[in-house]
Amino acid sequence: MFYRCPKCKRVWQYPIEKCPDCFVNLEKVKQKEIRVVAVSRVGIPSVSHPKTPYFVLLLEDENGNKWVQKSAKEYKIGDKIKIEPSQEEKVVAIWIIKYDIPESWERVIELIGGIKPESETRILLLPTLVSPSHPHLGENTSPEFLETAIKYLLEKGVKRENIKVAGQSFNEFPIEISAQKSQLLKICQKEKIEPLNLSEGNFLERDGLKISQKALEADLIINIPRLKIGEARASQNLFKLLDKTNYLAQEYLSTEKEIFEKLKKQLPPVLTVAQADSVQKQDGRIVHMRLTMACLNPLYLDRIFAQITASPLPKILKNVNTEDIRVLGRKIEELEWVF
Numbered sequence: 001m002f003y004r005c006p007k008c009k010r011v012w013q014y015p016i017e018k019c020p021d022c023f024v025n026l027e028k029v030k031q032k033e034i035r036v037v038a039v040s041r042v043g044i045p046s047v048s049h050p051k052t053p054y055f056v057l058l059l060e061d062e063n064g065n066k067w068v069q070k071s072a073k074e075y076k077i078g079d080k081i082k083i084e085p086s087q088e089e090k091v092v093a094i095w096i097i098k099y100d101i102p103e104s105w106e107r108v109i110e111l112i113g114g115i116k117p118e119s120e121t122r123i124l125l126l127p128t129l130v131s132p133s134h135p136h137l138g139e140n141t142s143p144e145f146l147e148t149a150i151k152y153l154l155e156k157g158v159k160r161e162n163i164k165v166a167g168q169s170f171n172e173f174p175i176e177i178s179a180q181k182s183q184l185l186k187i188c189q190k191e192k193i194e195p196l197n198l199s200e201g202n203f204l205e206r207d208g209l210k211i212s213q214k215a216l217e218a219d220l221i222i223n224i225p226r227l228k229i230g231e232a233r234a235s236q237n238l239f240k241l242l243d244k245t246n247y248l249a250q251e252y253l254s255t256e257k258e259i260f261e262k263l264k265k266q267l268p269p270v271l272t273v274a275q276a277d278s279v280q281k282q283d284g285r286i287v288h289m290r291l292t293m294a295c296l297n298p299l300y301l302d303r304i305f306a307q308i309t310a311s312p313l314p315k316i317l318k319n320v321n322t323e324d325i326r327v328l329g330r331k332i333e334e335l336e337w338v339f
């Protein structure tokens with residue numbers, strides 16, 4: 001993504017918002033045609049790029065803007081790069097955040113076929129909100145990520161009053177305190193979006209599950225988890241749409257996977273856009289992966305994340321095979337790290 005000043009036509013690769021000379025807002029310039037103009041082959045492994053050889057491509061768009069990109073596949077000078085989007089459930093889109101989260105958001109949603117909400121579409125945003133901790137600790141969805149989601153929907157024309165941010169506490173921390181410390185509440189206030197504590201609303205019984213009425217009434221649920229290495233956070237975040245007592249009882253009677261499948265059948269369409277820019281390891285240390293991922297089924301997204309991070313599979317992912325999951329945007333080989 002490039003940003004152009006409508007007045008002096010200067011172009012930046014980062015979202016600096018206003019032109020430093022003309023003080024006007026920059027406009028986004030999307031790439032239509034991407035061509036390879038130079039290729040270099042790297043044969044020496046490093047911590048963040050353990051797999052060799054790989055290729056660094058110099059790419060150019062139809063406006064003459066140039067940037068570099070890592071590739072596991074070898075290209076020749078003059079090759080065109082085009083990724084066909086797909087709306088299949090077993091497609092996981094991955095994009096590396098270069099300078100800004102909003103660009104990666106647009107990319108991953110485009111890759112899984114896009115969404116076309118209308119002004120009246122009722123959307124429920126479901127961030128990870130599990131502890132009263134500051135954003136830099138990487139425990140909850142970050143305020144920037146939530147704000148990106150809200151702004152994306154507003155730009156698409158969705159009415160502010162039709163967007164809700166939902167959460168519920170399943171642990172000892174009151175959700176209000178977590179919302180405040182994580183600064184997610186601040187974003188809701190700034191963007192004038194209503195935050196919902198689902199535990200205060202109604203739950204309707206469906207196939208033995210008690211599901212939040214607000215979730216069942218939405219036209220689209222956008223699940224925006226903060227991923228964590230060794231966990232299936234994208235899939236498990238959906239359990240927050242259940243009544244807590246009902247969830248605990250279900251967990252006692254059946255496996256997480258069974259609850260997940262039953263719940264997903266009852267819910268309106270769920271789009272998952274996961275935050276994996278800085279993610280926690282099990283010991284709480286942060287790894288900077290700089291990724292945004294999207295999928296129509298969070299189970300497949302979690303499975304691919306486990307593959308990238310080469311971490312042991314949580315129970316819920318045990319029988320989810322990677323063979324029939326297609327990855328679009330970036331290849332797994334380009335992302336595998338030494339953790």
Ligand SMILES: [Zn+2]
Nearest residue numbers: 005008019022
């Ligand atoms: Zn300017």
